[in-house]
Each structure stands twice: as C-alpha cells, then as structure tokens.
Amino acid sequence: MSTPIDAGQLPETITSYLAAHQARDLEPALGHYFEDAVAVDDGHTYRGKREIRDWLARSSGEYTYMMELIAAERVNGDQYVTVHHLEGDFPGGVVDLRFRFTLRANQIAELIIEP
Numbered sequence: 001m002s003t004p005i006d007a008g009q010l011p012e013t014i015t016s017y018l019a020a021h022q023a024r025d026l027e028p029a030l031g032h033y034f035e036d037a038v039a040v041d042d043g044h045t046y047r048g049k050r051e052i053r054d055w056l057a058r059s060s061g062e063y064t065y066m067m068e069l070i071a072a073e074r075v076n077g078d079q080y081v082t083v084h085h086l087e088g089d090f091p092g093g094v095v096d097l098r099f100r101f102t103l104r105a106n107q108i109a110e111l112i113i114e115p
Contacts, residue, residue: 002073002081010072013106014080018099022067024060026053033108041113063090070096078103 007015013032020029030053033039039046039055046055065088073081082099095115102110 002075005072005074007069007072007082009074010080010082011103011106013103013108014082014101017108018069018082021056026056026060029056033111034104037108037110039111039113063088065090075100078109 017029017032020026020032030049033049033052035049036047037049037052039052041055041059044055046052065086068085069082070085071083075081080101080103082101084097084099085094086097087094098112098114100110100112100114101108
C-alpha cells in the first residue's frame with residue numbers, strides 16, 4: 001500500500017536524479033545509479049551503468065519535452081513512485097508517466113518508467 005507524500009519528502013537521491021534527468025545532465029543523473037542497477041522504459045530493460053548511460057544519452061536527445069512532477073508516493077522503506085506530466089514533440093504529445101524507484105543504500109537500484 002502506498003502513501004501520498006509531498007515532493008519535499010522524497011529522498012535527496014530521487015530529487016537530485018530527477019533534476020539531472022530533467023536538465024538532461026547525463027553524468028550527474030548516472031551517478032545516482034548502482035553499478036548493477038536496472039532501468040525499464042518503453043518496454044526495454046537496461047542493465048548496469050553502461051546500458052543505462054546509453055539509454056539516458058539516447059532518450060535525452062530524442063524528443064523535446066517539458067516535465068512536471070504532479071504526485072509522489074512512498075510505497076515502503078525503499079520504494080517511491082513519482083508521477084510526471086510530460087508535454088512535447090513525442091508521439092501523442094502528452095502523457096503522465098510513473099517513475100517507480102527502488103533505492104538501496106541511498107542509490108537507485110531500479111527505476112521503472114510506465115504510463
């Protein structure tokens with residue numbers, strides 16, 4: 001069961017990652033992941049920092065969009081969900097995406113992005 005929280009209650013790791021992700025600042029974003037982290041986006045799974053770096057680099061240049069944090073939830077001690085409203089030049093132009101974070105030792109062990 002998840003509990004809605006204020007964005008200010010998110011762990012620093014998540015807020016810093018989201019800021020770097022939104023700014024398309026690759027190295028600071030990547031620095032929040034464990035070496036063996038897993039990221040899932042658009043039906044693709046990326047394992048380890050090398051694959052995650054390639055995914056972040058590719059996705060940051062593919063489309064132009066604005067991203068706004070509209071909700072946050074704490075699922076349990078190490079899992080959080082953030083919901084983002086995106087508008088841009090990607091197919092469909094508008095979408096709300098859930099970023100499901102699993103943290104380990106204050107770094108991202110897993111990130112799943114889904115509608």
